[in-house]
Structure formats: C-alpha cells, structure tokens
Amino acid sequence: RSWGTSGPVHVSFGGQAGWYTPFNKAWPKAFEVLNQPSIGDPLSGESSGPFQNPGTIHGQTRQRSHAGVAYYNDEVAKRPNLRVVTEVMVEKVLFEKGDDSSITATGVLATTADGIKRTIPAAREVILAAGALNTPKILELSGIGDARLLQPLGIDVLVNNPNVGENFQDHGFVAFSWEVAGPQSSSDCVREPDVRDALMQLYQNGGAGPLGVQSLASSFLPVPDVGELDALLHRYLDDDEKSYNKQFPAKQRQYELLRELLLKPGEPSSQTTFAPFQISPQRGPSLKKIFGMQEPGEYVSIATALNYPFSRGSVHIQSADPQQKPGLDLGLLSHPLDLELHARQVLWAEKIAQTGPFAVLLKKDGRRLHLPTSTSTSTSTSTPIDLETAKKLTTERILPHYHASGTCAMMPRELGGVVDDRLTVYGTTNVRVVDASVFPLIPRGNIQTDVYAVAEGAADIIAQQ
Structure with a gap:
C-alpha cells in the first residue's frame, strides 16, 4: 500500500476540494482526450497519466509538515543527549590517522555567527547531512577528495578519492506560460x-481558502514514439567514446540502466506539471525574478522534467576558505540525448495547452511567455511550435529543479563511489553521509520522500551499531 497512516510527516491534498481551479479539473480531461488517462496509483511507483499532487501538508491544520516539526518535536527536544546549535557553519571534519591507513573522525571544526571557532568533539561518529552541494564541500575541505584539486589549494590529502563531488544530477525543468481567459483567474x-x-x-x-490547498497537478508519461526513442538511444549511446569515462566507470552502467528503464513498457520517462502561476526565466536568473510574477496579466504554466536524465555535473571547492561557496556545474543538457528527449516533452506541453478542455480556459490570441514577443500572440492550435523551436526553447529556458543528488554516491569505490552500503565514507572508520548526495541515480519525480527514506534507513543502521 502506498499510503501510510502513522508516519511523522503528514501528506494530504490540503484544504477543501472546492478551491481547486478550473485548470485542475480540466487537467485530467485533457489527457483523456489525448488518450493518456490516469492508470494506477501515482504514489505506488507504478502509474502513468495525470493526477492531483499531494503535498506534505497536515490534513487538519493545513500547515506545512516537515522534518523540523515532524521529527524534532517538543518531546525529542527534551532529550538530554541532544543539542541543536543554529547559526554555526562546519568548516571541516577533524581526523586522526590509524595504523592501517584509515582515518577516524575526532570531531568537527565550526565557526559561530560572530566568528568564533569551536571544536566539537565526536564520541562515536560524525554524520554529514549538508546536502548534495555542501557535503562534498565539507569532505574536500577535510582532506577527502581528488588530490589533484586539494593539493594546489594547500589542503592535506587524507583520502584520495576523485569521486567526491562528481556524478551531480538534477531533473531540470522547462516551463511554458499561457495567458488565461476570463473569468478565470490564476x-x-x-x-x-x-x-x-x-x-x-x-x-x-x-x-x-486556496492557500491551504496543494494546487499543483502532474502527469507521468512514457516517451510517445518507442521506435523514435530506440533510434535516439542507438544514436547517442552506442558509442563507447560518449558513454564511457575512465575517471567515472559507473557512467556506462548507469546509461545501461537508464536505457532499460526508458524502453520498459509503460515506464514514465517524464513528469509534466501544471502550476497556476507564471514562470518567467526570461526575467533573469534569480528565483525572485523567475517566480516574481512581473509580467502583466494572469498566466498558468506547464513545466516538463525528465525522470531519467543522462547529463552529469559536479560540485567542488574553489579555495581552502570554508566561507567561499563551492563551484557548481549543473551539467543540464550536457548529454545531447537529454535535449532530444526534453524537447519532445516540451512539444507535449504545447499539445496539452491546445487540447479542448484546457485550451478553452486560455485567452484566445493571448500571450505565451515562452515565445518571443513578435510570435507570442496566439494559443491557437494553428500555430504549433516545431521540434527545432522546442530544442531552442528548452536550451534557453531550462532551470534547475533543486533536486540536487549523487555527489557522494553509494557505489563501489572503484566505480565512482564515495560511501559504502552502510553510508560510511570510504577510507574513514566513522564518517557517514545521510542526504541526497548518496543516490547513485536520481529518483524519478520529487526526491523529498526518498531523502526521508534515506534518513530513516540511516537511523536504523546507526542504531544497530
């Protein structure tokens, strides 16, 4: 069963169903017209078609449910062996070397908000949960990473592991926005x-009211043309030079698994999401501008994301100064196959917007924010975009999905791994990683529940020792 009843994090659809917009109601109808009805339970991992998104919202209070209140509650806060310290930045993990070339963490060096450095000792182990961007940063500052990076920065190399900070993955998304017709609002x-x-x-x-409702709706869909997909896979993957990387041997195996998933009948290759507001990457790179609703008029958006991206990025420190942010290469669309697949999903988003139940809610001859001003004056099916235009728009408008994963992957070290199956960092005796950086492959869809699952599993592993 996909729905639990006793977990600490609440999941619901929020407030009264009466507050759903006409667009939420038209969403599944448009997919039915396109012969893509809802099949299965979307929370089961075995479904396709449209669905209304649940969210981590308390069903009674309509307030956000999250780890800060679900796990760190008043009862937990009273535990005598637990102390939460805020406004403190961990600079590095402190180690002592063993006789067998392994290293053992003795504590962490941290800096308080007023600049005071403190050493916090570790009685048993150090657990890193700083996320896929900052966990690699802490490891590298601590001397665990690629010696070719660390030595020029003056950092003593304790464990030479070039895999730290590699294998970065994110779904990435491309959003199109259409002007709504009256009397609808957004x-x-x-x-x-x-x-x-x-x-x-x-x-x-x-x-x-609507602020207590999860307003997003989504769909999981397979690649529409399997024959075309097979040709694309052959074109971009059946070349050893493109699919094999001596510095990251797992890449070839990853591509084999992704290929199997994409060719699996009914397996959803993408997620398409309706959002009742405008998304405007053309306004600038900051989230405030992208989601700032600065365009005049009212709009709704459809966003597309690949469930199984082939592109990989990286995150690494740029200096030995812990105050400096690491350098991030998102790597979005760096593999040409991702552009081919994502552009086709973008065409699907256009098709949804041009389909009866949804199209009638959009303003006739209204603006499409994703097209240049000179050509953005029609939502009519008589002016569809072609594949080359879709590729151009995908390249110009793709945004990070903030599902950062994979930079301290749980894999054999010789294949590109950073942690073992007990979440312990290779070369150490007592440092674990418990966050999304341990995913070898990014999960499909939103990674939130998967991160909770990693933490729950880690708690069991730690308690057993």
Missing part, C-alpha cells in the same frame, strides 16, 4: 494587496 492575482490580504484572512481562519 495565482498571479495575489500581486493585488486586497486579494492577498483576503486570502491570508481566509487561511488564518482554520486553513481555509
């Missing part, structure tokens, strides 16, 4: 102070 209306105040008043009255 979440862009919250720009108006009177509307925003009224909605907040509703929400503060027992979580009522």
Whole structure:
C-alpha cells in the first residue's frame, strides 16, 4: 500500500476540494482526450497519466509538515543527549590517522555567527547531512577528495578519492506560460494587496481558502514514439567514446540502466506539471525574478522534467576558505540525448495547452511567455511550435529543479563511489553521509520522500551499531 497512516510527516491534498481551479479539473480531461488517462496509483511507483499532487501538508491544520516539526518535536527536544546549535557553519571534519591507513573522525571544526571557532568533539561518529552541494564541500575541505584539486589549494590529502563531488544530477525543468481567459483567474492575482490580504484572512481562519490547498497537478508519461526513442538511444549511446569515462566507470552502467528503464513498457520517462502561476526565466536568473510574477496579466504554466536524465555535473571547492561557496556545474543538457528527449516533452506541453478542455480556459490570441514577443500572440492550435523551436526553447529556458543528488554516491569505490552500503565514507572508520548526495541515480519525480527514506534507513543502521 502506498499510503501510510502513522508516519511523522503528514501528506494530504490540503484544504477543501472546492478551491481547486478550473485548470485542475480540466487537467485530467485533457489527457483523456489525448488518450493518456490516469492508470494506477501515482504514489505506488507504478502509474502513468495525470493526477492531483499531494503535498506534505497536515490534513487538519493545513500547515506545512516537515522534518523540523515532524521529527524534532517538543518531546525529542527534551532529550538530554541532544543539542541543536543554529547559526554555526562546519568548516571541516577533524581526523586522526590509524595504523592501517584509515582515518577516524575526532570531531568537527565550526565557526559561530560572530566568528568564533569551536571544536566539537565526536564520541562515536560524525554524520554529514549538508546536502548534495555542501557535503562534498565539507569532505574536500577535510582532506577527502581528488588530490589533484586539494593539493594546489594547500589542503592535506587524507583520502584520495576523485569521486567526491562528481556524478551531480538534477531533473531540470522547462516551463511554458499561457495567458488565461476570463473569468478565470490564476495565482498571479495575489500581486493585488486586497486579494492577498483576503486570502491570508481566509487561511488564518482554520486553513481555509486556496492557500491551504496543494494546487499543483502532474502527469507521468512514457516517451510517445518507442521506435523514435530506440533510434535516439542507438544514436547517442552506442558509442563507447560518449558513454564511457575512465575517471567515472559507473557512467556506462548507469546509461545501461537508464536505457532499460526508458524502453520498459509503460515506464514514465517524464513528469509534466501544471502550476497556476507564471514562470518567467526570461526575467533573469534569480528565483525572485523567475517566480516574481512581473509580467502583466494572469498566466498558468506547464513545466516538463525528465525522470531519467543522462547529463552529469559536479560540485567542488574553489579555495581552502570554508566561507567561499563551492563551484557548481549543473551539467543540464550536457548529454545531447537529454535535449532530444526534453524537447519532445516540451512539444507535449504545447499539445496539452491546445487540447479542448484546457485550451478553452486560455485567452484566445493571448500571450505565451515562452515565445518571443513578435510570435507570442496566439494559443491557437494553428500555430504549433516545431521540434527545432522546442530544442531552442528548452536550451534557453531550462532551470534547475533543486533536486540536487549523487555527489557522494553509494557505489563501489572503484566505480565512482564515495560511501559504502552502510553510508560510511570510504577510507574513514566513522564518517557517514545521510542526504541526497548518496543516490547513485536520481529518483524519478520529487526526491523529498526518498531523502526521508534515506534518513530513516540511516537511523536504523546507526542504531544497530
């Protein structure tokens, strides 16, 4: 069964169903017209077609449910052996060398908000949960990483492992936005102070109104043309020079697994998501600009993401200064196959917007924010975009999905791994990693529940020792 009843993190659809927009109701109808009905339970891992997204929302209070309240509750906070310290940055893990070339963590060096350095001793082990960007940073600053990177920075190499910080993966997404037809409205209306105040008043009255509802809807879909997919896979993967990397031998095996998944009948290769607001990467690189609802008028968006990307990036320190952020190479679309697949999903998003139940809610001759101004004056099916245009738009508009994963992968060290099957960092006796960086391959869809699962499993492993 996919739905639990006793876990600490609550999952629900939020408030009353009556607050769903006409677009949420039209979403599954459009897919039925396109012969892609909902099949199976989307939470089971075995489904396809459209569904209304649940969220980590408490079903009664309509408040966000998250680790900060689900696991660190009042009872846990009273434990005598637990202390939470905030506004402190860990600079590095401190080690002592053993007789067998392994190293043992003795504590961490940290800096407080007022600049005071403190050494925090470790009685048993050190557990890193800084995420796929900062866990590799801490390891490298501690002397665990590629010697070719660390030595020029003046960092003593304790464990030479070039795999640290490699294998970065993210789904990446491309969003298209259409102007809505009256009398429909979208979440862009919250720009108006009177509307925003009224909605907040509703929400503060027992979580009522649209602010207490999970408003996103999604769909999982396979690649539409299996024959075309097979040809693309042959074109881009059946070349040893492209699929094999001596510095990261697991890459070839990863590609083999991804190929099997994509060719599996019914396996969803992509996720398409409806969002009741405008998304505008053309406004600038910051989230404030992308999601700032700065375009006049009201819009809804459809975003596409690949469940199984082939592209890989990396994250590494740029200096020995722990205050400096690491350098991040997202690597989005760095593998040409991702562009081919994502562009075809972008065409599918256009098709949804041009399909009866959904199309009637969009403004006739309204703006499409994803097209240049000179050509963005029609949502009509008579002006579809072609594959080359889709590739261009995908390249220009792809954004990180913030599903950062894979940079301290759980794999054999000789294949590109950083941690073993007990989450212990290779070369150490007592340092574990418990976050999304341990994923060898990024899970499909949102990674939130998978991160919780890693943490739950890690707790069991640690308790056994």
